[in-house]
Amino acid sequence: MRKLFAVLAIMLLALPAFAADTIKIGEIATVTGDFAAYGVAEVEAVKMAVSEINAKGGVLGKKLEIVMYDCRTRNEDMVNAARRLVQQDKVVAVIGPSGSGLCIAASPVFNQGKVPHIGTLPTNPNVTVDERGKVKPYNFRICFLDPYQGKILAVFAAQDLKAKKAAILYDVSSDYSHGLREFFTKSFKAAGGTIVADEGHRGEDVDFRAQLTKIKLSNPDVLVLPTMGKCTPLSVKQAREMGIDVPIIGGDGYGDFMWEITGKEAMKNTFWVSHVAKEDPALKDFFAKYKRQAGTECQEFMNAVMAYDSVYWLADAIKRANSTDPVKVRDALEKTKDLQLMHTKLTMDEFHNPKDKDGFILEAKDGKAVFYKKIRPND
Numbered sequence: 419m420r421k422l423f424a425v426l427a428i429m430l431l432a433l434p435a436f437a438a439d440t441i442k443i444g445e446i447a448t449v450t451g452d453f454a455a456y457g458v459a460e461v462e463a464v465k466m467a468v469s470e471i472n473a474k475g476g477v478l479g480k481k482l483e484i485v486m487y488d489c490r491t492r493n494e495d496m497v498n499a500a501r502r503l504v505q506q507d508k509v510v511a512v513i514g515p516s517g518s519g520l521c522i523a524a525s526p527v528f529n530q531g532k533v534p535h536i537g538t539l540p541t542n543p544n545v546t547v548d549e550r551g552k553v554k555p556y557n558f559r560i561c562f563l564d565p566y567q568g569k570i571l572a573v574f575a576a577q578d579l580k581a582k583k584a585a586i587l588y589d590v591s592s593d594y595s596h597g598l599r600e601f602f603t604k605s606f607k608a609a610g611g612t613i614v615a616d617e618g619h620r621g622e623d624v625d626f627r628a629q630l631t632k633i634k635l636s637n638p639d640v641l642v643l644p645t646m647g648k649c650t651p652l653s654v655k656q657a658r659e660m661g662i663d664v665p666i667i668g669g670d671g672y673g674d675f676m677w678e679i680t681g682k683e684a685m686k687n688t689f690w691v692s693h694v695a696k697e698d699p700a701l702k703d704f705f706a707k708y709k710r711q712a713g714t715e716c717q718e719f720m721n722a723v724m725a726y727d728s729v730y731w732l733a734d735a736i737k738r739a740n741s742t743d744p745v746k747v748r749d750a751l752e753k754t755k756d757l758q759l760m761h762t763k764l765t766m767d768e769f770h771n772p773k774d775k776d777g778f779i780l781e782a783k784d785g786k787a788v789f790y791k792k793i794r795p796n797d
Contacts, residue, residue: 440483444503444512451491452647455675456516459718460725467729477733493523500524504531510742513728518542519593528556534748538724542597546770558770560728567691568601570777573795575640576609585615585638589645598644598669626653646671651679658684674717685782692778694723694761695789727759
């Protein structure tokens, strides 16, 4: 806890000094821990969006003030940060992080405190609905869900890769991984495919050779990695070292940090689901501004884009609510319809999820992920 608050203090010192009459928005990011690369990108993107909005006069005549916490990719720190933001900092709403398990863990805090929360990339269905399928009033997300990207992966494997047999290596400790595995399996079987190996590991594991030995013996047409964090590139690297040369596919856990672990050769013939395509002309100015601000290329671009647009979505909701009352802001978020953001036109469905978003397949090529195809499996 002391480390958590110390990080907060350091972050707050780095923020511009505002007058007392500001609109406080909370942000929780994975600045350290296994998802650190994702969190750093989100922090930079949120700072950029807030700076732009404030330069244009803010919202309702007030400047936005971001109160940031690092949850260190740990559920207990996520819950503590959520409590601090809701109970002590009295924020209007909270943005981030990207991890499904983290958002699910803190969900009761936001709903009991009646403060809206926007997840940047948490794709598990239970982020916005409970076990009975009832919507959680104060939880929202700006990304599509695991059932959707699981179907994207399955359709791509069956139709584009002509795969009949799939092997899965997943993280048993991750809500995200469980969900994506489940929905891929369901859709792949519906497409006529067979799961020939289904091997699990824990997120902190670094050696997957025992599982990969069984996978190699199953002779799959495709290897599916419904994971995120360092275990994903380690799995790719070890699979290639063991002679598993079939296509490898995975969800939106892809990050440019993976190349440092795998090297270029191992990443060949791998494909990943994405919420955005970096080559999208609508994103060109964003990436240029990000580089000027951060002093480096925007590597974890999915996280950065979602965090940036989350700020603009929230600012729009505050304007439409004409209030900083969290309950009224929640109502405005729920009623979002045809809001043009940088990466998409956003409409909320009855379960607080975006409607009809395109998915993208990225191919790992020459040290980066490049656009391969746009895909909407319900078409």
